[in-house]
Amino acid sequence: xxxxxxxxxxxxxxxxxxxxxxxxxxxxxxxxxxxxxxxxxxxxxxxxxxxxxxxxxxxxxxxxxxxxxxxxxxxxxxxxxxxxxxxxxxxxxxxxxxxxxxxxxxxxxxxxxxxxxxxxxxxxxxxxxxxxxxxxxxxxxxxxxxxxxxxxxxxxxxxxxxxxxxxxxxxxxxxxxxxxxxxxxxxxxxxxxxxxxxxxxxxxxxxxxxxxxxxxxxxxxxxxxxxxxxxxxxxxxxxxxxxxxxxxxxxxxxxxxxxxxxxxxxxxxxxxxxxxxxxxxxxxxxxxxxxxxxxxxxxxxxxxxxxxxxxxxxxxxxxxxxxxxxxxxxxxxxxxxxxxxxxxxxx
Amino acid sequence: xxxxxxxxxxxxxxxxxxxxxxxxxxxxxxxxxxxxxxxxxxxxxxxxxxxxxxxxxxxxxxxxxxxxxxxxxxxxxxxxxxxxxxxxxxxxxxxxxxxxxxxxxxxxxxxxxxxxxxxxxxxxxxxxxxxxxxxxxxxxxxxxxxxxxxxxxxxxxxxxxxxxxxxxxxxxxxxxxxxxxxxxxxxxxxxxxxxxxxxxxxxxxxxxxxxxxxxxxxxxxxxxxxxxxxxxxxxxxxxxxxxxxxxxxxxxxxxxxxxxxxxxxxxxxxxxxxxxxxxxxxxxxxxxxxxxxxxxxxxxxxxxxxxxxxxxxxxxx
Numbered sequence: 001x002x003x004x005x006x007x008x009x010x011x012x013x014x015x016x017x018x019x020x021x022x023x024x025x026x027x028x029x030x031x032x033x034x035x036x037x038x039x040x041x042x043x044x045x046x047x048x049x050x051x052x053x054x055x056x057x058x059x060x061x062x063x064x065x066x067x068x069x070x071x072x073x074x075x076x077x078x079x080x081x082x083x084x085x086x087x088x089x090x091x092x093x094x095x096x097x098x099x100x101x102x103x104x105x106x107x108x109x110x111x112x113x114x115x116x117x118x119x120x121x122x123x124x125x126x127x128x129x130x131x132x133x134x135x136x137x138x139x140x141x142x143x144x145x146x147x148x149x150x151x152x153x154x155x156x157x158x159x160x161x162x163x164x165x166x167x168x169x170x171x172x173x174x175x176x177x178x179x180x181x182x183x184x185x186x187x188x189x190x191x192x193x194x195x196x197x198x199x200x201x202x203x204x205x206x207x208x209x210x211x212x213x214x215x216x217x218x219x220x221x222x223x224x225x226x227x228x229x230x231x232x233x234x235x236x237x238x239x240x241x242x243x244x245x246x247x248x249x250x251x252x253x254x255x256x257x258x259x260x261x262x263x264x265x266x267x268x269x270x271x272x273x274x275x276x277x278x279x280x281x282x283x284x285x286x287x288x289x290x291x292x293x294x295x296x297x298x299x300x301x302x303x304x305x306x307x308x309x310x311x312x313x314x315x316x317x318x319x320x321x322x323x324x325x326x327x328x329x330x331x332x333x334x335x336x337x338x339x340x341x342x343x344x345x346x347x
Numbered sequence: 348x349x350x351x352x353x354x355x356x357x358x359x360x361x362x363x364x365x366x367x368x369x370x371x372x373x374x375x376x377x378x379x380x381x382x383x384x385x386x387x388x389x390x391x392x393x394x395x396x397x398x399x400x401x402x403x404x405x406x407x408x409x410x411x412x413x414x415x416x417x418x419x420x421x422x423x424x425x426x427x428x429x430x431x432x433x434x435x436x437x438x439x440x441x442x443x444x445x446x447x448x449x450x451x452x453x454x455x456x457x458x459x460x461x462x463x464x465x466x467x468x469x470x471x472x473x474x475x476x477x478x479x480x481x482x483x484x485x486x487x488x489x490x491x492x493x494x495x496x497x498x499x500x501x502x503x504x505x506x507x508x509x510x511x512x513x514x515x516x517x518x519x520x521x522x523x524x525x526x527x528x529x530x531x532x533x534x535x536x537x538x539x540x541x542x543x544x545x546x547x548x549x550x551x552x553x554x555x556x557x558x559x560x561x562x563x564x565x566x567x568x569x570x571x572x573x574x575x576x577x578x579x580x581x582x583x584x585x586x587x588x589x590x591x592x593x594x595x596x597x598x599x600x601x602x603x604x605x606x607x608x609x610x611x612x613x614x615x616x617x618x619x620x621x622x623x624x625x626x627x628x629x630x631x632x633x634x635x636x637x638x639x640x641x642x643x644x645x646x647x648x649x650x651x652x653x654x655x656x657x658x659x660x661x662x663x664x
Contacts, residue, residue: 100571112562117658127570162659
């Protein structure tokens, strides 16, 4: 940002990921629904961003847009650049060239996200051969290295195993190995631990965090789990009804929530220092995206709502160093409230 | 894998024994006394007894079965009541003729069915899909003997470009795979292929569109694979279902094409069964049903083994 006037090569000057005013609309003959609305963010090399929100808030769609992995009914506007490449302008062949190599994805449910009739080794080697054009033997060797990288025990034997022969945790590790097979610079993880047992969740999460640091990848996590968010992320973006409502460094957002929705999420989650206290659910349910309220989308559920909230969608405004929130309340109100969440104590 | 195959082959033994029992019992379940068919109505009782003894009908059933089975396993199915020729010499050429036409029909049905079924599955919901579905539904509903007659009227009678009936100048024994003889196969093969082609197209469509909705397809695209490579995955996932249908349709064509073989005077198993039923030629009936049933069992075995080759999950069963 400080080098705006200096003509530097695209790779080093531009952030690795840059999303500007991204909107995603699903069109069908009988209705049009805007699922992601005017989302902008950037991500530097090695940085981890967490998209947090309820089901249907648009976090998964936002992430899948980065590799245009949405059904043909999706229409994108805005701009997505990965290492300077304009993703929305790519032709099909060019797009598949960056999928799996520059940017790759870990899916939520490894049981259904892996092809049931091919072995783990075949599925990884296939990706390696697609992007690196190496021999069968070399691809298989690389697949074995990858299984060892993700700490799958008896990796050589697991290479010839089918997905149904592995436990949930091992399957997700295999999924991670698959995603890492062509050394991606950007890793997208769509609720990577939601389908796993609690104990396995933490192991997989710690593995992901250490791999991300070791390999220096930029990572975007999608989750609805605050614990996951503060464990793995540098920055967090809270999504509600297709928009970012709050965005900033994970410590700032979770300790000084500036948006009432973020506060609501924190109050409705179990954490150590509030043990014994009652959880406060957020009243109401997420709005119908096809019939959003005229003003702030969160206004119908917001305890601070007033007439001005119905006048129009508030813009994202600065709340201290790099923290943005989409709320008309000034920073003075929330500063009175005590921090409700201690990131360190959560895991 | 090898253990699964061995186990699956061992399962065939009790099934095969069951089949022979059912085939043997056919004679005794059928209405009327077998000797009645060959003897005049006013035959003296001594002659009836003589015939019964000659065919072994005077012995207890288990003894008759054991005796019959011991001959069957050596390839001796007895003699036809009508022609006095050995059942094997009647049944095997007929089954071979049916196999010839069934194979041609299945290859044709497979080609057309898979092509249009996959196209329909890939374009599900579009006009192409609906058009193919309409044609396939019509194909399933059309009676094949009616279609056979229409084909004869159009191509043999009116246009005179293909022969109407029979297997060619040499008949059943002189049949060879040359251009002249193959012309005789065209119309019966088409008449037999329409139903299976429609059924294959419908199930391939269903299977392919179902597979394409699964999560792992997204993973394949996310890996950067192109449409051709993704199709390979779809095909391997669809293969077990397709194999099961091919197996059933092949078995069905072998024994179930009585009407089409009759319309085209194709001397196959259906044709033979048809005449054996009307002349109450029970040894022929028994032999033909047994051979066809064994084909059915063998087809199922091959399908089951091939399926596990495509889907390892089936090996556990």
